[in-house]
Amino acid sequence: MIPKNxxxxxxxxxxxxxxxxxxxxxxxDSGMIAHGRGETFDYLLGEKTCPPAEEAxxxxxxxxxxxxxPVLSVNGNTTALVIDEIIDLATQLECKIELNLFYRSEExxxxxxxxxxxxxxxxxLGTNTSELLNIDxxxxxxxxxxxxGIYTSDVVLVPxxxxxxxxxxVEHGKEIITIDLNPLSRTAQMSTVTIVDNIVRAxxxxxxxxxxxxxxxxxxxxxxxxxxxxKENLKKSLDEFKIKQ
Amino acid sequence: MIPKNxxxxxxxxxxxxxxxxxxxxxxxDSGMIAHGRGETFDYLLGEKTCPPAEEAxxxxxxxxxxxxxPVLSVNGNTTALVIDEIIDLATQLECKIELNLFYRSEExxxxxxxxxxxxxxxxxLGTNTSELLNIDxxxxxxxxxxxxGIYTSDVVLVPxxxxxxxxxxVEHGKEIITIDLNPLSRTAQMSTVTIVDNIVRAxxxxxxxxxxxxxxxxxxxxxxxxxxxxKENLKKSLDEFKIKQ
Numbered sequence: 001m002i003p004k005n006x007x008x009x010x011x012x013x014x015x016x017x018x019x020x021x022x023x024x025x026x027x028x029d030s031g032m033i034a035h036g037r038g039e040t041f042d043y044l045l046g047e048k049t050c051p052p053a054e055e056a057x058x059x060x061x062x063x064x065x066x067x068x069x070p071v072l073s074v075n076g077n078t079t080a081l082v083i084d085e086i087i088d089l090a091t092q093l094e095c096k097i098e099l100n101l102f103y104r105s106e107e108x109x110x111x112x113x114x115x116x117x118x119x120x121x122x123x124x125l126g127t128n129t130s131e132l133l134n135i136d137x138x139x140x141x142x143x144x145x146x147x148x149g150i151y152t153s154d155v156v157l158v159p160x161x162x163x164x165x166x167x168x169x170v171e172h173g174k175e176i177i178t179i180d181l182n183p184l185s186r187t188a189q190m191s192t193v194t195i196v197d198n199i200v201r202a203x204x205x206x207x208x209x210x211x212x213x214x215x216x217x218x219x220x221x222x223x224x225x226x227x228x229x230x231k232e233n234l235k236k237s238l239d240e241f242k243i244k245q
Numbered sequence: 246m247i248p249k250n251x252x253x254x255x256x257x258x259x260x261x262x263x264x265x266x267x268x269x270x271x272x273x274d275s276g277m278i279a280h281g282r283g284e285t286f287d288y289l290l291g292e293k294t295c296p297p298a299e300e301a302x303x304x305x306x307x308x309x310x311x312x313x314x315p316v317l318s319v320n321g322n323t324t325a326l327v328i329d330e331i332i333d334l335a336t337q338l339e340c341k342i343e344l345n346l347f348y349r350s351e352e353x354x355x356x357x358x359x360x361x362x363x364x365x366x367x368x369x370l371g372t373n374t375s376e377l378l379n380i381d382x383x384x385x386x387x388x389x390x391x392x393x394g395i396y397t398s399d400v401v402l403v404p405x406x407x408x409x410x411x412x413x414x415v416e417h418g419k420e421i422i423t424i425d426l427n428p429l430s431r432t433a434q435m436s437t438v439t440i441v442d443n444i445v446r447a448x449x450x451x452x453x454x455x456x457x458x459x460x461x462x463x464x465x466x467x468x469x470x471x472x473x474x475x476k477e478n479l480k481k482s483l484d485e486f487k488i489k490q
Contacts, residue, residue, distance in 0.1 A: 019274045019275070019278075029264045029267060029268075032274060032278050033280055033281035034281060035281060036277070036282040036283070037285045038281075038285075039281070040283075040284075040286055040427070041285055044488065184488075241488040243428075243429075243483060243486040
């Protein structure tokens with residue numbers, strides 16, 4: 001047990017969730033190392049949600065609400081850190097959740113599918129391997145998607161995503177929203193909307209926004225999207241990092 | 246196999262070494278997450294040895310050469326990344342190597358002891374648990390040290406070290422040299438000499454220096470140490486980090 005008065009309590013709780021996910025068999029070893037990379041970026045970001053991330057989240061939620069077939073893509077790290085929060089967001093957005101694993105194994109797929117059922121979400125897509133299609137016919141394990149989910153989606157939330165996967169989705173013409181603590185990553189650089197924030201803060205904030213925005217008219221959602229420039233917003237996110245004492 | 250033309254080849258090779266160390270049973274899961282944190286800091290440092298790190302290494306080698314009982318402390322991450330390089334450095338410095346694990350288990354101790362023997366170093370200290378002493382009588386698993394090694398040493402190299410451990414050593418009056426990519430860590434802040442660099446670059450550089458400096462006279466070594474100020478050097482290291490494109 002981590003003592004609640006430990007100065008790094010919040011961070012250590014997340015680290016424990018990641019370690020447990022590995023022990024439970026649904027997170028790859030690389031997922032643990034990736035979490036460490038994120039820890040450093042969040043530390044340098046001051047472990048708080050910054051104004052450019054808030055702006056990006058507003059636009060992201062509008063895009064997801066206006067989409068024809070919005071999908072939230074989840075992997076092992078996302079499941080470990082925010083399974084309930086992702087379900088809440090999908091519920092508010094009335095959208096789909098699809099599993100996509102960088103290191104896919106049937107065992108990992110089954111564990112995560114079972115977890116989502118236990119947490120109240122019965123129909124996670126992307127679990128039936130034989131049904132998956134390859135985007136643009138690319139024979140690459142990064143290109144698979146479920147027919148009714150990402151394959152036919154127009155807007156996809158891909159948090160903590162690999163650059164190759166993001167590239168395939170973007171080249172296919174999809175609008176990609178990512179949550180990535182590294183503003184310099186390939187995924188962050190090529191996404192339509194980049195939210196530079198910790199997923200544990202971002203998803204609940206987006207759910208709050210979704211509750212509010214889903215009563216808005218289309219033109220009001222479009223207005224929020226209109227003036228957003230992801231490159232400019234990314235520069236603002238970069239300015240939030242501090243490596244000074 | 247990682248293709249040699251991969252833009253992140255060097256980093257991925259190190260990541261593989263860390264994953265293998267975990268699979269082989271001598272690295273804790275936290276060691277993998279810690280490696281990820283280091284990856285981010287090294288990325289922001291430009292993955293190169295900077296002038297303030299070179300300056301700190303010169304002073305570190307002088308201190309180790311002048312010490313009465315210098316010891317190189319190793320853990321799972323150090324073993325995974327630089328076992329041969331640490332042996333080379335200890336050979337040049339004619340000093341001891343001692344094992345100290347944050348998450349100590351007899352199995353991990355035995356694996357690492359066997360590895361050092363296979364790599365040509367027969368007498369790694371700190372492996373016989375029943376012989377360990379507690380520094381200053383502190384009943385804390387972080388305070389153990391071998392009688393002929395760290396317990397009686399005056400200068401200890403503690404790369405990739407935990408803050409609690411470093412604090413115990415410093416409070417006991419030892420001179421601590423650390424290699425830590427995070428210039429803001431507690432270990433980095435409290436060490437006598439802080440080398441902000443990747444251990445895979447730092448150890449071979451220190452060995453090169455040791456070969457040269459061991460022919461120097463005492464007064465020349467003392468001259469190199471004399472003007473060094475660790476706090477000022479740490480500030481220079483901080484300036485080397487860039488989070489801009």
